Amino acid sequence: MAATEASTAAGLAGPQLTGEDTARSLDRSRVHDARRQSKRWRLLWLLVGPGILAMLGENDGPSMIAYASDGAQYGLGFFVPFIPLLFAMAYVCQEMCMRIGAVTHRGYGELVLQRVGPVWGWFAAGDLTLTNLVTLVAEFVSIRVGLAYFHLGAGVAVALGLVLVVFTLSGGRYWRWERIVLGMALFNGLFLLAAILVKPDVGAVARSFDFSPFPGGSFNTLLLLLASTIGATVTPWMIFFQQSASADKGMTPHDIKHGRYDTAVGAVLAAVFGIGALIAGAALLTHGGSGIQGFAGAGFPEALRHVAGGAAGAVFALGLIEAGAVAILTISASTAYAAGECVGVSHSFNSSPRSAALFYAANIGVALLAATVILIPGAPLLSIALNANVLATVLLPVSLVLMVMLANDKGLMGPWVNKRSTNVIGIAVIAFVGLCGAAYGIDSFLQTVHIIGS
Amino acid sequence: MRTVAHLGNGAKQTPGLSEQELAPRELFDEELIMYLERDQFVAATSQPVQRAALSARATVGLWALRVFVVLVSLMVIYTFIDQLH
Numbered sequence: 001m002a003a004t005e006a007s008t009a010a011g012l013a014g015p016q017l018t019g020e021d022t023a024r025s026l027d028r029s030r031v032h033d034a035r036r037q038s039k040r041w042r043l044l045w046l047l048v049g050p051g052i053l054a055m056l057g058e059n060d061g062p063s064m065i066a067y068a069s070d071g072a073q074y075g076l077g078f079f080v081p082f083i084p085l086l087f088a089m090a091y092v093c094q095e096m097c098m099r100i101g102a103v104t105h106r107g108y109g110e111l112v113l114q115r116v117g118p119v120w121g122w123f124a125a126g127d128l129t130l131t132n133l134v135t136l137v138a139e140f141v142s143i144r145v146g147l148a149y150f151h152l153g154a155g156v157a158v159a160l161g162l163v164l165v166v167f168t169l170s171g172g173r174y175w176r177w178e179r180i181v182l183g184m185a186l187f188n189g190l191f192l193l194a195a196i197l198v199k200p201d202v203g204a205v206a207r208s209f210d211f212s213p214f215p216g217g218s219f220n221t222l223l224l225l226l227a228s229t230i231g232a233t234v235t236p237w238m239i240f241f242q243q244s245a246s247a248d249k250g251m252t253p254h255d256i257k258h259g260r261y262d263t264a265v266g267a268v269l270a271a272v273f274g275i276g277a278l279i280a281g282a283a284l285l286t287h288g289g290s291g292i293q294g295f296a297g298a299g300f301p302e303a304l305r306h307v308a309g310g311a312a313g314a315v316f317a318l319g320l321i322e323a324g325a326v327a328i329l330t331i332s333a334s335t336a337y338a339a340g341e342c343v344g345v346s347h348s349f350n351s352s353p354r355s356a357a358l359f360y361a362a363n364i365g366v367a368l369l370a371a372t373v374i375l376i377p378g379a380p381l382l383s384i385a386l387n388a389n390v391l392a393t394v395l396l397p398v399s400l401v402l403m404v405m406l407a408n409d410k411g412l413m414g415p416w417v418n419k420r421s422t423n424v425i426g427i428a429v430i431a432f433v434g435l436c437g438a439a440y441g442i443d444s445f446l447q448t449v450h451i452i453g454s
Numbered sequence: 455m456r457t458v459a460h461l462g463n464g465a466k467q468t469p470g471l472s473e474q475e476l477a478p479r480e481l482f483d484e485e486l487i488m489y490l491e492r493d494q495f496v497a498a499t500s501q502p503v504q505r506a507a508l509s510a511r512a513t514v515g516l517w518a519l520r521v522f523v524v525l526v527s528l529m530v531i532y533t534f535i536d537q538l539h
Contacts, residue, residue: 017487018496028489105494106503114502116516123520247499252491346496380538387534394526398519409506438526445529448536 023350024250027175031255047258048265049178050101050245053330054094054238055087055266056185059273060327061142061320062135062388063232064191067274068281068300068316070225074215075285076208079229079278086233087271089429091263092422093234093400094242096407098259101246103416108243109341112402115412120402125342127395128236129366131388132335135237136370138388139331141381142324144374149301149317158371160321161328165367168329169360174248174349177333185326188269190319192276197312198283198304205279220447223440224390230433231389232274236399237334244337248348253416280316283307328367336363394441397434404430 027046034043070079097108104111109128113121144157168177215222242263251259284303301320305313333349339362340347346356353360373379404426407418418426446452492498508516 016495016497020496021490022486024494025486025489029486032489104503105491105499111503115504115506116508117505120516250490250494252494383534383538387530391527391530394530395523398516398523401516401519405512411506412503438522441526441529441533444533448533 019352019355020346020348020350023173023175024248024348028250031250035254044258044261047249047251047255048262049182049249050242050251051094051098051259051261051263052266052269053178053181053185053245053326054097054242055090055263055270056188056273057181057241057327057330058090058233058235058238059188059191059270059277059323060135060139060331061145061324062138063274064277064320064323065142065145065300066228066232066389067277070215070229071278071281072284072300072303074225075213076205076279076282077213078208078211078215080205080208080275081211082229083233083274083278084271086230087267087274089432090234090238090270091267092425092429093403094238094263094267095260096403096418096422096426097239097243098246098251098263099256099416100403100406100413101243102251102256102259103253103413105247105250105252106243107247107337107341107347108240108399108403108406109338110344111243111406111412113342115406115409116402121342124236124240124399124402125338127399128240128338129335131235131392131395132237132331132366133370134384134388134391135235136328136331136367137373137381137384139324139327140371140374141384142320142327145299146301146317146320146324149305149313154374157324158375161325162364162367162371164325164329165332165364169349169353169363172350172352174245177349178245178249181326181329184322184329187322188273188319188326189276190315190322191273191280194304194312194316194319195276195279197315198280198308200279200283220440220443223436223443226436227393227440228389230436231391231393231396233270234396234400234429234433235389235392236396237331237392239399239403240338241330241334244334244341244347248337248350256416277316277319280304280308280312283312328370332363332367335366336360390437390440393433393437396437397430400426400430400433 031043031046034046067079067083100111101107109121109125112124140157140161143161144154147153147157147160168180171177215225246259281300284300284307301313301317303313304316336359337347340356340359343358345358347359348356351359373384374381404418404423406412407426408423410417443452
């Protein structure tokens, strides 16, 4: 396979190499060597990254709070099997993104803009910027909540987030950025540790896989739960991020099998850690958990400390800091990729700040803007955080439809177009996400304008 | 293809350097190029892909979905603002 890869370029007549090409080809040379020497684990190590980052990046602050809230209000039933189901849906979507990126070597934004039309490209970028900005505010809030447990304030949260963004950008290499963020993302496992520390009833966890009891409460509450939990699993930024990162990493059609492993491992880890947050939250069920508003003060970590001890509270707080920090890095990156792709300028971690000024500026700028919001006295941070996932769910169907269109484009994808089964599942996912988001949006609006009662 | 002169090698301009001494550097650069696919170079990805011809049905469907999503988003944002009060 690698020989084919090499021979593909062998006939190239004098390409103008850029620094980005050189950096990417160095990474590819390691993949080539590992493949040639049949070093399977080495090959896997070199090719994992975008899938795990997209999935664990989506296990962000608001998502983990949403899972813990589900557990605190409704217990384990229904949500323990529902979370893996949602990540299975996310796998279907993210596998398509990885495949499109590996085959076309282009990001989602630029492909939509060029292939479908500029109006659709800019719509997609607009949706992304809006949801990313709102979500980034929620990530800074998440870090703030985690730090509040250790008696540290909003200023520290802002400084920590921004320093991380600048630090990870400083290397001028995709590989370096990816490995640093990947290393940080593995600390998402703190939520699993928090679940162990609350000493759950293992039998009850196993029994909850039968989707019962179904959550009670009003129809609108159920829709909100579904919309926010879906928004905690599949979002527009993941689509932009994984496709662009796969292209930036230099993945090719030869790497699709490993890209699938990467995405699957990410989905499994994210589901396990998400269930960890749910189980930790469920420890509060019999201790007035339904009254806990996740982002109010130190919320969950403090409540866990009272119920399960200081270690559980501290681990959960550290988990929130990690979840927010990793998401700030991946969501800022997806915004930067989209900005560079839509404007049509250099957009790669392998480019220097001078040759990819917009990419670097957007990466830092969007994080800076979100950070500024949390420093505004009296800003409605709780409402912003809680609505971030819902807004992402409502806007998601258009991004998903365009993604399925690209994945079925024979002119782009050649033999790597979607199979019929992938299309069936993809369309079912779009219908489910669209219905849940729209039902919540319409129902809430009708209640707000008093056309229907709550 | 870039030559030794572009590699920042201190010996690049040195007269009298034998071909044998130059070869490894040049080979290194050639190998680097070979690790990328033809359509993976920045020069290639900078070229836009051809616009697809969308059917009228697909265009109408996309616009209908777009309008619907914008309307629902406005409802969510309105509800959000109302809740703030």
